[in-house]
Amino acid sequence: MAEKEISQAVIGRLPRYFRFLGELKDEGVERISSQELSGIMNVTASQIRQDFNNFGGFGQQGYGYNVEYLYQEIGRILGLDKTHHLIIVGAGNLGQALANYMNFERRGFIFTGVFDNNPALYGRKIRGIEVRPMEEVADFVEQNNVDIAVLTIPKNSAEEVAERLVSVGIKAIWNFAHVDLKVPKEVQVENVHLSDSLMKLSYMLERYEKESRETNE
Amino acid sequence: MAEKEISQAVIGRLPRYFRFLGELKDEGVERISSQELSGIMNVTASQIRQDFNNFGGFGQQGYGYNVEYLYQEIGRILGLDKTHHLIIVGAGNLGQALANYMNFERRGFIFTGVFDNNPALYGRKIRGIEVRPMEEVADFVEQNNVDIAVLTIPKNSAEEVAERLVSVGIKAIWNFAHVDLKVPKEVQVENVHLSDSLMKLSYMLERYEKESRETNE
Numbered sequence: 001m002a003e004k005e006i007s008q009a010v011i012g013r014l015p016r017y018f019r020f021l022g023e024l025k026d027e028g029v030e031r032i033s034s035q036e037l038s039g040i041m042n043v044t045a046s047q048i049r050q051d052f053n054n055f056g057g058f059g060q061q062g063y064g065y066n067v068e069y070l071y072q073e074i075g076r077i078l079g080l081d082k083t084h085h086l087i088i089v090g091a092g093n094l095g096q097a098l099a100n101y102m103n104f105e106r107r108g109f110i111f112t113g114v115f116d117n118n119p120a121l122y123g124r125k126i127r128g129i130e131v132r133p134m135e136e137v138a139d140f141v142e143q144n145n146v147d148i149a150v151l152t153i154p155k156n157s158a159e160e161v162a163e164r165l166v167s168v169g170i171k172a173i174w175n176f177a178h179v180d181l182k183v184p185k186e187v188q189v190e191n192v193h194l195s196d197s198l199m200k201l202s203y204m205l206e207r208y209e210k211e212s213r214e215t216n217e
Numbered sequence: 218m219a220e221k222e223i224s225q226a227v228i229g230r231l232p233r234y235f236r237f238l239g240e241l242k243d244e245g246v247e248r249i250s251s252q253e254l255s256g257i258m259n260v261t262a263s264q265i266r267q268d269f270n271n272f273g274g275f276g277q278q279g280y281g282y283n284v285e286y287l288y289q290e291i292g293r294i295l296g297l298d299k300t301h302h303l304i305i306v307g308a309g310n311l312g313q314a315l316a317n318y319m320n321f322e323r324r325g326f327i328f329t330g331v332f333d334n335n336p337a338l339y340g341r342k343i344r345g346i347e348v349r350p351m352e353e354v355a356d357f358v359e360q361n362n363v364d365i366a367v368l369t370i371p372k373n374s375a376e377e378v379a380e381r382l383v384s385v386g387i388k389a390i391w392n393f394a395h396v397d398l399k400v401p402k403e404v405q406v407e408n409v410h411l412s413d414s415l416m417k418l419s420y421m422l423e424r425y426e427k428e429s430r431e432t433n434e
Contacts, residue, residue: 012413078420101411107412190418193232196233204405205301208388208405
């Protein structure tokens, strides 16, 4: 099944489908129509069908989709049938918070190591895993089959550290540093720019208040 | 200036413009053309002009935009000329990490209080601010002019807590709980679904590896 040229918008919606289908499955729902899914997810039924058609449609019939099948298939498309080993680079507050976020392991993302360049942190343990110096990252990545690095360091060193991670074989970077990384195109990057997200909320608040003022004038 | 019906995509790009303009400003750049900005930001110049036209265009002339003016204007549109008081609800690892993320204060987001329903945490201090019981949230929000709540609690209690926050006057929720909240339309919600983000990265990795295999076959 060709999965090329699927838009970022569709890809961005896949985890949400996966989440809702997982909840339906846990509730014991066996089949669901695009109309019913539409009602739950607050997306139009035609949007759902269009999105699913990117992946062959998942065989909806008169009586809807098989929830378990759809959940498994979307999970497979998301690569969740594989195990990924990840390291956290930056053992500060955010790195520690992510390390402690157990939920990821359920999905096959195994937290394998944590690195920092602050000697005061070396040997300190986060969820039983000790903080190591960056000098050890090359050997560690190779020996532990690590494919994903979580980057939780300040922006000024992010570019340099990302380059180093790529050079030791990291294939994907989950980037929390507030900078757009320049990496070779074969390296996947997903950004979580928290400040951008908070500013978007601030924008919505500002716009709502402005509209309210204008309505009341 | 009317700011209605601006697409989510445009809104999502505003903080990124703001970030790049801030960097240019710090580097002492005074004017920049949409072509130059395009080169730095990896967005087409026509996209930039289209985005800016939603807000009146910011007066580009032959020799480009005034960086300082554009930075200030986009900041104003994002509501960053105002001060917001925020509370963190959920004093776990992620809540603590966000509380310690100083950068937000620079943008006018003042971390004012932190709440939890775990008595073992009451009185413990995070950046000098003590964890309070949820019972105190109504008075606290009123007395401290709090408009934003950061929700860093598990999904099963998120809906109930969000309702409570709305009832005490919270106008915007920065939601890290892995659930889509149902709140009245006058309450603004920005979601940071970390698991969804990691799954998206996993998808990109999976697709790249699949395409590589197919190319090599």
